[in-house]
Structure formats: C-alpha cells, structure tokens
Amino acid sequence: ILAAVAAAGLLGSGAAASANCDDGERVVKFSHVVAAKGHPKGEAAEKLAARVNDEMNGVLCMEVYPNTTLYDDDKVMEALLLGDVQLAAPSLSKFEAYTLKYRLFDLPFLFQDLGAVERFVNSDQGKDLLLVMDDVGLTGLGYWSSGLKQFSASKPLLLPTDADGLKFRIQTSDVAEAMIGAMGANAQKLAFSEVYGALQTGVVDGQENTWSNIYTQKFFEVQDGITETNHQLLAYLLVTSQEFLDSLDDDTRTQFLAIVDAVTAEANASVAEIEAGNRQRIADTGEEIRELDPEQRAAWVAAMKPVWAKFTDDIGQDLIDAAVAANG
Numbered sequence: 037i038l039a040a041v042a043a044a045g046l047l048g049s050g051a052a053a054s055a056n057c058d059d060g061e062r063v064v065k066f067s068h069v070v071a072a073k074g075h076p077k078g079e080a081a082e083k084l085a086a087r088v089n090d091e092m093n094g095v096l097c098m099e100v101y102p103n104t105t106l107y108d109d110d111k112v113m114e115a116l117l118l119g120d121v122q123l124a125a126p127s128l129s130k131f132e133a134y135t136l137k138y139r140l141f142d143l144p145f146l147f148q149d150l151g152a153v154e155r156f157v158n159s160d161q162g163k164d165l166l167l168v169m170d171d172v173g174l175t176g177l178g179y180w181s182s183g184l185k186q187f188s189a190s191k192p193l194l195l196p197t198d199a200d201g202l203k204f205r206i207q208t209s210d211v212a213e214a215m216i217g218a219m220g221a222n223a224q225k226l227a228f229s230e231v232y233g234a235l236q237t238g239v240v241d242g243q244e245n246t247w248s249n250i251y252t253q254k255f256f257e258v259q260d261g262i263t264e265t266n267h268q269l270l271a272y273l274l275v276t277s278q279e280f281l282d283s284l285d286d287d288t289r290t291q292f293l294a295i296v297d298a299v300t301a302e303a304n305a306s307v308a309e310i311e312a313g314n315r316q317r318i319a320d321t322g323e324e325i326r327e328l329d330p331e332q333r334a335a336w337v338a339a340m341k342p343v344w345a346k347f348t349d350d351i352g353q354d355l356i357d358a359a360v361a362a363n364g
C-alpha cells in the first residue's frame with residue numbers, strides 16, 4: 037500500500053492518497069518545519085487547511101505536515117517539483133538555488149517593522165517577485181511574514197564585537213553568512229530541525245531567529261540570553277508548483293487562490309501579536325532579554341549594513357530602493 041501511495045504522489049495523480057481524504061478528492065499536502073500551534077506559520081497553515089477542507093469539501097483535501105515530519109526545507113522544493121507535496125512555505129532565505137532576487141529580504145536592517153514589509157510585498161515590485169521562479173516551475177502564492185530576528189548566544193551580546201570568534205547557526209543564505217562574517221563571527225548553515233541539538237552540544241554558540249521560533253523550539257533553554265536586535269526579517273514564500281496549479285480546473289483554482297489570499301491577509305495581520313506573546317512567554321521563564329540602547333543599536337547597524345553592497349548586483353538597486361521606500 038505504501039508503495040502505491042508513493043507512486044500516486046510521484047505521478048501527481050488526482051486520486052486520493054490518504055486515509056483522511058475521500059475518494060475523488062484531490063490531496064493537497066503542505067509540508068513545513070515549524071510548530072503547528074503558537075507560531076505564525078503553523079497557525080496560518082492550519083487555518084488554510086481548515087478553510088480549504090470546509091469550503092472545498094469533496095474537491096480538495098489538504099493535509100498539513102508540520103515540524104519537519106515530512107521534508108526539511110531543502111528537500112521540500114524538490115518534493116514540490118516532483119509532485120510529492122503541493123504546498124510549502126520555506127523562508128525567503130532558502131531559495132538561493134532557484135533565484136538570487138530574494139536576497140533582498142535578507143539584507144540586515146532593511147525593513148523597520150512588519151508594516152513596511154506589508155507595504156512592500158503588496159506593491160507591484162513585491163507582487164512581481166512572486167513569479168521570479170516561473171522558469172523552474174515554482175510559483176509564489178503569497179508572502180507570510182513571521183517577524184524580525186533576534187540574536188542569542190552562549191554569552192551576553194550587547195555589541196557586535198561581543199560575537200567575535202563565536203559560531204552562529206544560519207539558514208542556507210549567503211547574505212546571512214556575510215552578515216555574520218561582518219560581526220567577526222563564523223557562520224554554519226544547518227537545517228532548522230538540527231538547531232536545538234547544535235546549540236545544546238556546543239556545535240554552534242548562537243543563533244538568530246524570531247521570538248516564535250526561539251520560544252516554540254526552546255532555543256532559549258540552551259542560550260545565555262536573547263538580544264533584541266530586530267536585525268533581519270524572517271518571512272516565508274507560500275509556494276506551489278506551476279504543474280499543480282495548471283492541473284486544477286478554472287473554478288477550483290479560482291476558489292483555492294481566493295482562500296489563499298484571504299488566509300494570507302489574516303495571517304499577516306496576526307503576526308505581531310503572536311510574536312509579542314512569545315517574547316513575553318520567554319521573558320516569563322526568567323530568560324534574560326537584552327534591549328539595546330540607541331548607541332548599541334547603531335553599532336550593530338554600522339557593522340552589518342556594509343554587506344548590502346555585496347548583493348546589490350544580484351538583487352538590483354531598483355528593488356532595494358523600493359523596499360527602503362516602504363519604510364515611509
């Protein structure tokens with residue numbers, strides 16, 4: 037039975053290949069790496085599945101696989117192209133094998149807050165960027181924000197020079213690698229599911245992530261404290277394959293995309309609240325959260341901003357200008 041299910045998936049068959057779905061329903065598998073509950077992406081994925089399964093009952097059947105139970109973020113892109121899954125939402129930092137344009141979103145201190153992100157992604161330039169991977173058969177359906185990133189390490193970090201010689205886990209992003217280098221520290225690219233263990237065993241000394249990831253993955257338990265740098269955006273591309281979209285009849289596709297748009301808007305509107313809640317939950321454990329004074333913050337900006345110049349050609353100055361302008 038397992039082999040038959042796998043074969044049906046590989047062939048992109050329209051037949052149901054799941055115990056939870058009814059005969060004749062098209063199975064839509066959504067694989068992601070974070071917690072299902074209490075996390076902007078996990079909650080958005082659940083909401084999307086609930087609405088699709090309710091409003092498109094009998095036509096589509098969505099199943100969500102959180103917490104790297106199906107694929108990590110590297111493998112999920114291949115799985116999308118093979119038709120083994122139909123939806124994923126990897127961070128924009130993880131598309132380097134497919135496009136260099138998303139390096140924009142990784143530029144440190146680019147967006148002042150999530151409002152600026154929202155303005156940029158809803159602009160013409162932001163919408164055009166959904167389609168930059170058309171040539172490889174991947175299509176962006178929307179941007180799901182997750183928050184700004186904070187640093188944590190095995191020792192207090194108040195200035196970038198405090199990170200000198202430390203090793204930080206990063207996502208598979210050359211911008212992040214350059215940024216960590218600019219702090220005089222070393223970067224190690226690791227899958228998300230490996231981060232807690234790497235921090236615990238000292239394979240790396242620190243990491244950078246959102247309040248929601250630091251809380252739901254319990255990174256704070258194995259770190260000295262968190263420094264509130266807000267230095268970089270974490271946002272996801274809700275992505276599918278062109279082949280999957282083309283395989284839906286017009287009415288099904290229209291209804292599905294309308295639900296995606298509504299859930300995307302709703303999810304982005306609740307990110308700030310979820311992030312603030314998880315920041316508070318970390319503080320409630322007694323973990324030290326270090327806020328930066330204006331001078332300290334200026335030192336982080338001065339250390340990291342020079343990396344922009346290295347990636348301007350990949351991204352395009354026009355796009356960088358448009359993103360900066362979204363700060364208002």
Ligand code: LMR
Pocket residue numbers: 069070077126127182207227228245249270
């Ligand atoms: C990470 O690898 O740190 C993040 O991309 C994980 C996630 O999906 O939030």
